[in-house]
Amino acid sequence: xxxxxxxxxxxxxxxxxxxxxxxxxxxxxxxxxxxxxxxxxxxxxxxxxxxxxxxxxxxxxxxxxxxxxxxxxxxxxxxxxxxxxxxxxxxxxxxxxxxxxxxxxxxxxxxxxxxxxxxxxxxxxxxxxxxxxxxxxxxxxxxxxxxxxxxxxxxxxxxxxxxxxxxxxxxxxxxxxxxxxxxxxxxxxxxxxxxxxxxxxxxxxxxxxxxxxxxxxxxxxxxxxxxxxxxxxxxxxxxxxxxxxxxxxxxxxxxxxxxxxxxxxxxxxxxxxxxxxxxxxxxxxxxxxxxxxxxxxxxxxxxxxxxxxxxxxxxxxxxxxxxxx
Amino acid sequence: xxxxxxxxxxxxxxxxxxxxxxxxxxxxxxxxxxxxxxxxxxxxxxxxxxxxxxxxxxxxxxxxxxxxxxxxxxxxxxxxxxxxxxxxxxxxxxxxxxxxxxxxxxxxxxxxxxxxxxxxxxxxxxxxxxxxxxxxxxxxxxxxxxxxxxxxxxxxxxxxxxxxxxxxxxxxxxxxxxxxxxxxxxxxxxxxxxxxxxxxxxxxxxxxxxxxxxxxxxxxxxxxxxxxxxxxxxxxxxxxxxxxxxxxxxxxxxxxxxxxxxxxxxxxxxxxxxxxxxxxxxxxxxxxxxxxxxxxxxxxxxxxxxxxxxxxxxxxxxxxxxxxx
Numbered sequence: 001x002x003x004x005x006x007x008x009x010x011x012x013x014x015x016x017x018x019x020x021x022x023x024x025x026x027x028x029x030x031x032x033x034x035x036x037x038x039x040x041x042x043x044x045x046x047x048x049x050x051x052x053x054x055x056x057x058x059x060x061x062x063x064x065x066x067x068x069x070x071x072x073x074x075x076x077x078x079x080x081x082x083x084x085x086x087x088x089x090x091x092x093x094x095x096x097x098x099x100x101x102x103x104x105x106x107x108x109x110x111x112x113x114x115x116x117x118x119x120x121x122x123x124x125x126x127x128x129x130x131x132x133x134x135x136x137x138x139x140x141x142x143x144x145x146x147x148x149x150x151x152x153x154x155x156x157x158x159x160x161x162x163x164x165x166x167x168x169x170x171x172x173x174x175x176x177x178x179x180x181x182x183x184x185x186x187x188x189x190x191x192x193x194x195x196x197x198x199x200x201x202x203x204x205x206x207x208x209x210x211x212x213x214x215x216x217x218x219x220x221x222x223x224x225x226x227x228x229x230x231x232x233x234x235x236x237x238x239x240x241x242x243x244x245x246x247x248x249x250x251x252x253x254x255x256x257x258x259x260x261x262x263x264x265x266x267x268x269x270x271x272x273x274x275x276x277x278x279x280x281x282x283x284x285x286x287x288x289x290x291x292x293x294x295x296x297x298x299x300x301x302x303x304x305x306x307x308x309x310x311x312x313x314x315x316x317x318x319x320x321x322x323x324x325x
Numbered sequence: 326x327x328x329x330x331x332x333x334x335x336x337x338x339x340x341x342x343x344x345x346x347x348x349x350x351x352x353x354x355x356x357x358x359x360x361x362x363x364x365x366x367x368x369x370x371x372x373x374x375x376x377x378x379x380x381x382x383x384x385x386x387x388x389x390x391x392x393x394x395x396x397x398x399x400x401x402x403x404x405x406x407x408x409x410x411x412x413x414x415x416x417x418x419x420x421x422x423x424x425x426x427x428x429x430x431x432x433x434x435x436x437x438x439x440x441x442x443x444x445x446x447x448x449x450x451x452x453x454x455x456x457x458x459x460x461x462x463x464x465x466x467x468x469x470x471x472x473x474x475x476x477x478x479x480x481x482x483x484x485x486x487x488x489x490x491x492x493x494x495x496x497x498x499x500x501x502x503x504x505x506x507x508x509x510x511x512x513x514x515x516x517x518x519x520x521x522x523x524x525x526x527x528x529x530x531x532x533x534x535x536x537x538x539x540x541x542x543x544x545x546x547x548x549x550x551x552x553x554x555x556x557x558x559x560x561x562x563x564x565x566x567x568x569x570x571x572x573x574x575x576x577x578x579x580x581x582x583x584x585x586x587x588x589x590x591x592x593x594x595x596x597x598x599x600x601x602x603x604x605x606x607x608x609x610x611x612x613x614x615x616x617x618x619x620x621x622x623x624x625x626x627x628x629x630x631x632x633x634x635x636x637x638x639x640x641x642x643x644x645x646x647x648x649x650x
Contacts, residue, residue, distance in 0.1 A: 023468075024468060024471040024472055024475055026471055026474070026475055027467060027468060027471040078429055078430070078433060081425075081426075081429060082425075082426040082429060082430065100406075100407075101406075101407040101474060104403055104406060104407060104429060105403070105407065105467055105470060105471060105474075107433075108403060108432075108433075108436065108467055109464060109467040109468075111433065111436055111437070112436070112460055112463045112464055112467065113460075113464070115440055115456065115459075115460055116457075116460040116461075116464065118456075119453065119456070119457050119460075124453065127452075127453050127456070128444065128449065128452050128453070131440065131443075131444070131452070131456055132441075132444050134440075135437055135438075135440055135441040135444075136441075138437045139434060139437055139438070139441065142352060142430055142433055142434040142437065143348075143349060143352060143434075145430060146349040146351055146352040146430055147349055149351070149426060149430075150349055150351055
């Protein structure tokens, strides 16, 4: 079995060999640029780990790993345009560096290459399944992005709505990465399903935790001052759940704090955090995250291979989901 | 055998039944909007015609027909953003009506559905081939669009460069539509190739003719006054070939006329048209179009089915490529 750094290196080598280098340069340069920005390569590593549950040779899953990473980066390129984001991973976003048209068109060609790569899968009988899985995931990611845009201007978003949006926009691709790795190894439909559910539930747990830690995390561990989301008026699951539970008076206070920029950000963070505490939000979200985490682990336990083969996937989940919130 | 109106109706019915109607509305409404604009449905009809060469029941090619039409409309949505086009087929373009973000995101989901549709193909053993053909076409269309953008700011574009751009941006999808129709019917690799070449060469011939007719067409038949491209300084194949053949003095005159808007458009059209005539451009391009047309027909003749089965495809080409330029 290969450990995470070895799998990551295997993927990086494959990526380097398989990225297309051809004309027109203006189309392919932005593609190479964003793929070269790095990142944790979480999705391709998950595809390889899923494959490794079932067979020693993980190379069968390299096309799937490539596909999900290229798809993920396509979605970043187009989302950054929609979000008018200038910076990603400390560097200029694609459309900022190359212009709007290059952002759109190079994103398009990346989406096409995410599909095209799957024909390299060494098990030709798996290709239909892989293409179909990618499509179902890709449709959910687009739908999730649209819900995210819609929610910005809606005041009636429930926590269930929000969790569904998160599931579509981010958890679906983690689920799909694991499923495609499992398909590449010829795993059973049951095992594919359990791995997919493990990815989906882990993804949702992670996003809940991400929202939680931004306000209630230990600054020493999180590496930044708490309250960034509050200062930016972000409609996180804390905000949404608080509105669901608030008295009319508390509701008015929350809406007032989130109605615009504050003259005194520190006071705003202190006041909103106190409102969240009064409403029991931290306990509620800790419990919610833990529930998703446990449900995720239960699915991984159900995968029909020896427990010791699952250690790396449990380890990866543990590294995403901190033990104590 | 079904004639063109019957095939078009078959496609319209299938389209109506198979367009997804689901949430979020903001994602799917622009998709329905552009698909509902109509148009000649040239590409899906070509897919059905190719299938009908080999078997009476053309329904096997309906998923391919849907796929190429959705792909074509995806490319229109994103191209209209890049070209800053407000109007298409007399109606507001998608991004003008729904905004930039909806244009990008609904275009993305259309590209995904172009792939997703192919799993409905009744011959599962054909799906890999269809997906692969769509990807190869889609990559060429993106590359062609990038070359088109690049050429706007380049002064050294040769006619060969221009024809290659046209081939990628428009002819490749006609070729792919015919090829996918043939694959859907289980046609041989040779027949697929001949149909694909027929589509590719017909597409190039059509674009050359399109450029030619804008300046030299009979206004009665073309339905508009000649010289629109000249007034807009469009770098058509007339302009490019003229620059290739021009004396230094003529070159200077052409570049001068194309350097900006003219105070006297009629005089500009008259002068540039005369320059084109002096350089023998109309004869050259007539001959070039005829050569492509003949090569296209030669490939259709090579398809290994009875000649009478090909009448509708020859007829379609004849309707695109007028007999006398």
